[in-house]
Amino acid sequence: MPVVALTVLATVPKIPFTDISLTVPYAAEGPGPVFDTLSEVDGQPVVSIDGTQVDQTSGELNMTTVSVRTQMTLAQALARWATTDDTIVPIEQVIPPNHSPEDIEEQNKAAFTRSESAATIAALNHLGRPVKVTVAELVEDSPAQGVLAPEDVITSVDAQPVSTPGQVQELVRAKKPGDSVALGIRRGETDRTVELELAESPKNKSVPMLGILMISTPADGVSVEYNLQDVGGPSAGMMFSLAVIDKLSPGELNGGHNVAGTGTISENGEIGPIGGIQHKVTAAHGEGAELFLAPKANCQEALAGNHGDMAIASVETLDDSIHAMEAFSSGKDFPRCS
Structure with a gap:
């Protein structure tokens, strides 16, 4: 390490x-x-x-x-x-x-x-104190590109509320490449749901990839x-x-x-x-x-x-x-x- x-x-x-x-x-x-x-x-x-x-x-x-x-x-x-x-x-x-x-x-x-x-x-x-999951970066040529954007807040995965990157990763990794995932997104003052098809991880084709880098940020300003x-x-x-x-x-x-x-x-x-x-x-x-x-x-x-x-x-x-x-x-x- x-x-x-x-x-x-x-x-x-x-x-x-x-x-x-x-x-x-x-x-x-x-x-x-x-x-x-x-x-x-x-x-x-x-x-x-x-x-x-x-x-x-x-x-x-x-x-x-x-x-x-x-x-x-x-x-x-x-x-x-x-x-x-x-x-x-x-x-x-x-x-x-x-x-x-x-x-x-x-x-x-x-x-x-x-x-x-x-x-x-x-x-x-x-x-x-409350926290939220924020998109920091998008991986090039990934499912998230063109759908998500930096500063988007991920509020749920398949209708399950999430507040940490670890929760998002756990829910996504329970799936397989090619599966669909529904993400609850807050962009600015607008809430919506987007659906993505998970890709294969370049390092391990059996691992699903969403294609975002996430960070936890405070949710109270x-x-x-x-x-x-x-x-x-x-x-x-x-x-x-x-x-x-x-x-x-x-x-x-x-x-x-x-x-x-x-x-x-x-x-x-x-x-x-x-x-x-x-x-x-x-x-x-x-x-x-x-x-x-x-x-x-x-x-x-x-x-x-x-x-x-x-x-x-x-x-x-x-x-x-x-x-x-x-x-x-x-x-x-x-x-x-x-």
Whole structure:
């Protein structure tokens, strides 16, 4: 699973007057930048919320990253191994065979976008606020092209009400290519029903394809935007979700403390494991974090990071993370990585 990462691609060194590269087939992974999701970056809130009153926050909810360096010479790789806490890994772990760095960057950006959507919905579900399914993009030459449009809201599938992309996918995938599906659509102020014939997925001809990319969006006029650039992968999800909850609920979710963490998140609030967590723990400790929220499946790796006296909580759900912060602030026990 890709990590939230900043990929640094240096100019490829070559033997003069030849096309022979001097780089080694390894990458260096190390602690990356830390971003406070309650603060600003480049003059904009990392998490921007409009359409409702936003509560004042304090302390920090830090999203951690892994810095990835590729296209190193042997001397550069050895220097990073000898003088830093970087982990030297085969390049295939970062850029799989038959993929270019540009491919990986696009995949990481797409994963980051999906994590933003899931973070928003997990937070709104936690707060009991309504959500809706919105069409983000159409797949070229798909059944949806020419029928649906970006910003359409899908209200039902075969007359069954839906409010998350997962519900739409489940109902569509219960069918076969060639089957018809009736979608309830709201476009602007108009509601209507459209019928489409499902196509075959290019990757698996037995899987039906509608041909849209969906996101969950607030249904009560609230708008949530995330303003980070040059960061990819899905592991910012949990911290983004906590920031949204903190801004849309009274009080301080972190108790005013410096809290950091990492983990993927699903729309139902489940937190998943990520890669490179030992470097994220090291980065958080270096920024003065008092508490680190780590996916339970990553606990052993998390303890390998330089964490000093920073507490590392073991969490599996969004509720676990909130309870860990509450317990830490009040001096009570909570599940820790051990």
